[in-house]
Structure formats: structure tokens, C-alpha cells
Amino acid sequence: MIVVYHLENKITEVISPENQKIKFDYTGTIAAGLIKLAVAFPDEKIVWCHSTYKEHLAVEMINTLLHHNKMMLSFRPKSGNFFDNSIGYVEESLFINVNKEVSYPTWQMSSYVGVIHASVLNLIGDKIVCDPDFDYYLSSMAKLCMPLGLLCYSEPQLLKSVQISDSPTTASSLTLFRFVKQHYKTRWVFLLALNLLLYERKILFYSFISALFYKRRISNKINIDGIVVQSSRVVIDTGIIDVIIPTIGRSNYLYDVLKDFSKQSLLPHKIIIVEQNPEPFSKSELDYIATENWPFEIQHIFTHQAGACNARNLALNQTTSEWVFLADDDNRFDSDLLNEVFQKIKKYGCNVVTTSYPQKKERILHRKVIQWPTFGAGNSFLKRTILQNVKFNLALEFGYGEDSDFGMQLRNQGHDVLFLPEPLILHLKAPVGGFRTKPLLRWHAETIQPKPSPTVMLYLITHNTKQQILGYKTVLFFKFYKHQKIRNPFQYFAVFNKQWNQSLFWANQLKIDS
Structure with missing residues (x-):
């Protein structure tokens, strides 16, 4: 296990498996340093830790937590992540609203503490730009590699204590727009700007324009299939x-x-x-x-x-x-x-x-x-x-x-x-399948029918962030506009809002009843 300590986007210390300091060129970016170490120690786990948390690093837990090589773990103390909740305007997946109390799947990695196996870094190499901002690099790596089979988690057990006074840094609006442009389809840059204007009254013109000059990062040159997976965890006993x-x-x-x-x-x-x-x-x-x-x-x-x-x-x-x-x-x-x-x-x-x-x-x-x-x-x-x-x-x-x-x-x-x-x-999706009993739901008799379905809305308000819900609302508006008869967008928006509010009402009724 190689442990890398860093401060202000620079490596300050590298500790070997024998708990000895390793002589290392500390002048480059942290990301580039990790890749150099992975080449030098191809069979080791590479751990990174902010110097502030050195005494809190749970080194004894690393081998148990990273129980196979195709994993990436990190943890950011306190609430929030490197990208603030505005990222929810762009992505409605479960990877956004991270539960910090448990091991939770997410591409939102943190520079404060984490671990990855050297074999992963060696296969990625220079295929992902080694950004000076370590948080950006880690999140970019996870975002690109999760669909390829890299299992990424927020893992609180990496630290002995999370009650630490240091305030983690947060990405600027410029960095947020850049990340969206480099990791999502271009239309999401426009939707992010629109949602920030609609729901937060923010006009981030410079961040929006600057993002358009970045190229999208793609993962088609990255292949991590060669990493052998064999977990050290025993999860099956009787197999019954x-x-x-x-x-x-x-x-x-x-x-x-x-x-x-x-x-x-x-x-x-x-x-x-x-x-x-x-x-x-x-x-x-x-x-x-x-x-x-x-x-x-x-x-x-x-x-x-x-x-x-x-x-x-x-x-x-x-x-x-x-x-x-x-x-x-x-x-x-x-x-x-x-x-x-x-x-x-x-x-x-x-x-x-x-x-x-x-x-x-x-x-x-x-x-x-x-x-x-x-x-x-x-x-x-x-x-x-x-x-x-x-x-x-x-x-x-x-x-x-x-x-x-x-x-x-x-x-x-x-x-x-x-x-x-x-x-x-x-x-088989049997033809007699589905809701064969055709139940009469309570809102079926309403003059204004809820949109989306109240059960869908209940899921959203239970598991998604406020920004994810509002981003979903914007997309839903555009999605249904072309399929309805009202061609005046302002008139349709008024009707759509009534349907949305009706869905919210019934979703909250379902929540109370449950």
C-alpha cells in the first residue's frame, strides 16, 4: 500500500508499504504523481489523503474496504460534494444525492481521502488529462470509468472520524459548466444555464460561454476489462x-x-x-x-x-x-x-x-x-x-x-x-400482464390530471435533491410540449404548472398515507 499525502494540489509526502518515506518528485500535479507511483508499484493500492486528515486516515481498513481491484473509494467529510447541488439540474440519477452515512455508489469523488489500485491507473494512464485540480481529475475519472465497470463509492470508513473542522473546497460555477460540457451532451450546458436562471435567478454568462470552448471527454480509448476481479469478501456461506x-x-x-x-x-x-x-x-x-x-x-x-x-x-x-x-x-x-x-x-x-x-x-x-x-x-x-x-x-x-x-x-x-x-x-412481457385489475386511483376523477404520475413524483421527492426535481420538471415541460394541443408556450406553461402542482399534492398525500 502506497499512501500519498497532499496539500494545496501538491504532493507533500509518500509513504511505502514498509511505512517508510519514498523519495519522489513532488513538483507535478497530484494526478500525475499517482500515475508515476502506479507505474513504480503496479501491484499496490494507491491511497491519497489531505494532510489535514493524516491522523484520521483509517489505514487498517483499506484492505477490507477495497476488497477487489476494480474499485475506487473516496470520502468527503461534512455535507455536500465538490460539485454543489447545481449538478442535479443536469443529472437525475441516484449518484447525485450521496448518503454520507454509508458506503454509497457515486462518481463524485473527493481529494480528501481515497484509494484505487495501481492496475486501474496504469490502464488509464494519459487517457484522462491530469488536471491540476485533483477533485476534478478524480470525478472525471469516475464519471468516465463507471460505465466501463469501475465500481466507485463514497466510503465513510476511510476516516476514523468525520468530525473535522476543515472546510472542503467547492467547485466554482466556471468549473461546474466545464465539467458538464466535458462529460455530458452539449444540450445540458444550455439546460444548466436555463435552470439556474429560472430557479435561482442566476445569469452565469461567462461560465456558460467559456464551457463551450472545451471538448467533450470520451472513454472509448479506456479499457479496464483486463483487471482481474476476485473479492476477498465472503458473502456466501450455505448458498441456499x-x-x-x-x-x-x-x-x-x-x-x-x-x-x-x-x-x-x-x-x-x-x-x-x-x-x-x-x-x-x-x-x-x-x-x-x-x-x-x-x-x-x-x-x-x-x-x-x-x-x-x-x-x-x-x-x-x-x-x-x-x-x-x-x-x-x-x-x-x-x-x-x-x-x-x-x-x-x-x-x-x-x-x-x-x-x-x-x-x-x-x-x-x-x-x-x-x-x-x-x-x-x-x-x-x-x-x-x-x-x-x-x-x-x-x-x-x-x-x-x-x-x-x-x-x-x-x-x-x-x-x-x-x-x-x-x-x-x-x-416475456406476457400479454395478460401489467395492471390487470385496472384499479381506480384517487386522482383519476380530477379535472386537472397530475403530471407526472404521483407515484413517480413520490419517488422524486423521497430520493432526489431539490435541483434534480426542478431539472426533471424542465425536461418534462419540453418533452410533453410537442405532444399536446396547446401551441402557445405561455398558455401551456400555466397548464403544465397546474398539473405539476396536482402531482405534488397527490404525492404528498401518498407519503402521508404510507
Whole structure:
């Protein structure tokens, strides 16, 4: 392990694995210094730490936290990040609103303390400009490399104490606009300027114009696939798994799913099926559960209460095995699915994975293991011990976003969601699927219909920053303008605001009810 201490964008001290000082040319940028050290020590972890935090660096935790080589960890004490909340006007992903209390996925890296393996730096080399501003360089690296499979986290355990009086620096508006131009499509520079004008009454003309002269940074010359991943964490003990499947009116599809499970090289311990039928005198349609022999236990729950959120919560309460597979009743998969997923979980040392979930003939877009920006309620594997304090939000029943909300509950407890491109699960999207019971939601009778859906709004106000919500509002305005009949933009804006406020009202009602 090589530890680099720095102050005022200059390296001040380098400590070797033997806790000895290393003679080093301290005159260049910190970023360039890290790359030189990575070349000299290709098998070491490279740690950086602001001199102010030298006594607070948890050196003894580094090997445990960076449990495989394709990771990058950092931590910025106190609230906020290098880029202030204005970055939310540009990006609505979960990587913006960082929970500083737990290990949390984000590209927003910090110069104050962090660690990366030398093999990553050696593959990146000079493909990313070694900016004098170390915070900018680290965030740029993470932003470019996360889609390539580099797993990046805000990690509070890097410091023994976060109650430190030093005030971390924040990017200027000039730096913010530059970053947006170099890492997003150009239209986001214009949207950032527009949002700052609309919601903060700021006219940042110079920052806006200056950003337009920068070229976009691209990652197509960076390849980190050669880094071998083998986690030192032990996350699987017994390897026993329960499966939960909510179903309604899909007996034939469910039968095929059970047959696929019966052919698994690693059989599930128990499959919990929650069958719903809202008709008051209806009975189960799943006779084959009792009439056929199955190589696993099937626990069948029949309920007249429709809704996938309630069904999944009922099933989660019945799980007893080490792992849980959230499945759906119109999935198809190969016989080695469970075994292959467990091999990937061991490799990456993770507690939550979501598999590739394409429909027939759908183009496969993601082919690397990456930090997933959402969550799949029909194609995810989780360690049961992390499910004790999470559940599907019944306020989102029959709406949209219940799976994303569930994923955010997991992340806010320190459990990232990794996407596995292989093995894949085929999603048939059965024609009798969807909200087959056609529930009448409370706002359906309103003269002014909410936009977006109140369940979507509930997710936004629960998990996103104020700037992310307002940025979403701006994009939604432009997105729907071309699809509605009112051509006068001022008249449409008045109508749109009423719809937005209606959505906010009902989202808050759902929040109160839940």
C-alpha cells in the first residue's frame, strides 16, 4: 500500500508499504504523481489523503474496504460534494444525492481521502488529462470509468472520524459548466444555464460561454476489462436460496417458470408463490402445485388483495434461506442460472445483483458488470439479512417506481446494486400482464390530471435533491410540449404548472398515507 499525502494540489509526502518515506518528485500535479507511483508499484493500492486528515486516515481498513481491484473509494467529510447541488439540474440519477452515512455508489469523488489500485491507473494512464485540480481529475475519472465497470463509492470508513473542522473546497460555477460540457451532451450546458436562471435567478454568462470552448471527454480509448476481479469478501456461506413470485392470472406462464426452476443445476430451497385474485369468491388456478411433484418446497399464498407490492412483502416475510431471488411469473432462463449468479456474487463480493432482463429480440445495451442506476423487482438476488428493514412501499401500488424505491432503500443502508450482463433472464412481457385489475386511483376523477404520475413524483421527492426535481420538471415541460394541443408556450406553461402542482399534492398525500 502506497499512501500519498497532499496539500494545496501538491504532493507533500509518500509513504511505502514498509511505512517508510519514498523519495519522489513532488513538483507535478497530484494526478500525475499517482500515475508515476502506479507505474513504480503496479501491484499496490494507491491511497491519497489531505494532510489535514493524516491522523484520521483509517489505514487498517483499506484492505477490507477495497476488497477487489476494480474499485475506487473516496470520502468527503461534512455535507455536500465538490460539485454543489447545481449538478442535479443536469443529472437525475441516484449518484447525485450521496448518503454520507454509508458506503454509497457515486462518481463524485473527493481529494480528501481515497484509494484505487495501481492496475486501474496504469490502464488509464494519459487517457484522462491530469488536471491540476485533483477533485476534478478524480470525478472525471469516475464519471468516465463507471460505465466501463469501475465500481466507485463514497466510503465513510476511510476516516476514523468525520468530525473535522476543515472546510472542503467547492467547485466554482466556471468549473461546474466545464465539467458538464466535458462529460455530458452539449444540450445540458444550455439546460444548466436555463435552470439556474429560472430557479435561482442566476445569469452565469461567462461560465456558460467559456464551457463551450472545451471538448467533450470520451472513454472509448479506456479499457479496464483486463483487471482481474476476485473479492476477498465472503458473502456466501450455505448458498441456499428462496424464490418469491407474485402472480395473477398467468397460470400457464408460471408453470413454465416452475419447470425452469426444476431443471436448475442448483435447486432453490423454497419457492413462495403469492397468487392474487380480487374477485371475492375466486379460487386458486394453480392446481399443478399439488398435483405434480416438484424438487423443492412450494409455499402457496392465495389472497384477494391485488397488488405486486403487497404480494412481494407477504412473500419476503416467509423467506428463511441465506439468499432471496425476486422473480416474476413470466420469466424464462437456462438451467444454470442460479449457479452462475452465485459465481458472480462470489467474484464481486456483493449483496445485491440485478441480472440482464431483455425481452425477445431486444437489443442488449450493457455488457459489463456495472453499478446499476435502478433495481429489478423481477430479476434480482439479495442476501436475506439485508432485507430486515426494507419493504415494497404500498403507496406505490399500481403505480410506477416501486422497484426503484426498493433499490434506494437498499442503497441507503449501504448495499449497492450491481448489474450482471450474464446470465440473462428473458422477460416475456406476457400479454395478460401489467395492471390487470385496472384499479381506480384517487386522482383519476380530477379535472386537472397530475403530471407526472404521483407515484413517480413520490419517488422524486423521497430520493432526489431539490435541483434534480426542478431539472426533471424542465425536461418534462419540453418533452410533453410537442405532444399536446396547446401551441402557445405561455398558455401551456400555466397548464403544465397546474398539473405539476396536482402531482405534488397527490404525492404528498401518498407519503402521508404510507
